[in-house]
Amino acid sequence: MGSQIQRKPRILCLHGFRTSGEILKKLVHRWPETVLEKLDLVFLDAPYPALGKSDVEGIYDPPYYEWFQANQDFTEYTNFEECLAYIEDYMIKNGPFDGFLGFSQGAVLAAALPGMQRDGLALTKVPKIKFVILISGGKFGGLKFGHTKLTSTAFSSPVECPSLHIIGEMDFLKPASTELLDSFVDPFVINHPRAHTVPKLDEKSMEVMLAFIERIQKTIPTDDEPHICLNAEAN
Template sequence: MLGHSYPGCQTAATGLRTRLTAMASANHRSGTENRLRNPKILCLHGFRTSGRILQALIGKWPDTVLRDLDLDFLDGPFPATGKSDVERFFDPRITSEYRNFEECLDYIEDYMIKNGPFDGLLGFSQGAFLSAAIPGMQEKGTALTKVPKVKFLVIISGAKIPGLVFGQPKAAVGAFSSPVRCPSLHFIGERDFLKTEGEVLAKSFVEPVVIHHTSGHTIPKLETKAEETVVLSFFQRIRQILSDESCSARSLM
């Protein structure tokens, strides 16, 4: 399968879109839980992978987590072909120039308009770079101004744009100039070459939730009960926030 990129290569192409909706049946919930809707999340994959690959990896999470999420997996708009000049120094999954960055943002915004509204973003690797910068860009009015502001983030193996080596795209300038007040869940691998960058990124958010796992630059399977509990607690908080916002909106009608 041809891998895709978000701001990476020059030739634009419409990627395949895959969707996974994992919802609990009514008998899984009772009382207040039954009135809380599932958050709708747009998922952005890493460099030289695809929406289907990310879907397969996230699909290994426990059903107790997935059943309360509405996940939509999008392919990046640019096919990732050829070799990067810095692959001999850095993991090839992360090396990509930020050409076509604005076109990439327009592509994502258009998808969100047609298929949303989305509550939050989940990003892995390059997709995490992009996801992490979006709340700050929305706040400054430099990107995704035609869709509702992102309410939360799930960042897996992320870092601040420009990441390791490349210049910062104009739209992303100042995205982290002040603490990001967006609920965030960060996964940081102890053997990930981006561990330090991921920790710096997490500190850019107000009260981030951070899970340190024992693997490298990958998506953890949430194999420990402790990890599963933290993730469940985070999404329960998000569902409550969405419920409170919905109630406030109805009261103003």
């Protein structure tokens, strides 16, 4: 009999607005090794250089990037389709990936991806998204963010892939993050006392995190199982 090796969940990490993959990596790597050793984390820079001042200037070194652009009231978006194509191209060349971790703008984007993929509007050439980890997120068509053309049905029915939502008590996106919970089936939730950041994990948060990792590990094929694409015709 061939041995079946259970691999770690492979996660594509999407950073916040006008930051970078390297900055998100530094924040996430404050988590305990007992969490990090169970995950295969890949940090991607967004496709567009920051078009304005970054909130982390003077705290973290540039360069800074953004996934897409929006007008002031988040009703019109630029470069959104191009952003999706960029992510899918990276996943095709460097995958397969099992799920997404997103922070801030990256979390808003990651939250919509399972529904867009379900509807055949994004990520049609890569395996189905198995889970998402959303830190300081929100949803298109919700309290803060208007819809793009491609996200109009992303939350039309409950998103069934496992989700972990990390919500800050002092975060300006707390209402949007809380609203997002209703769009997912049986979400895992970590609440923390801080503002708009990737928090360190206390004992209670660790319990939730490890329970979520145990849950998503069940969705990961062993190394000798095939990876199934949504689109049977995709190469």
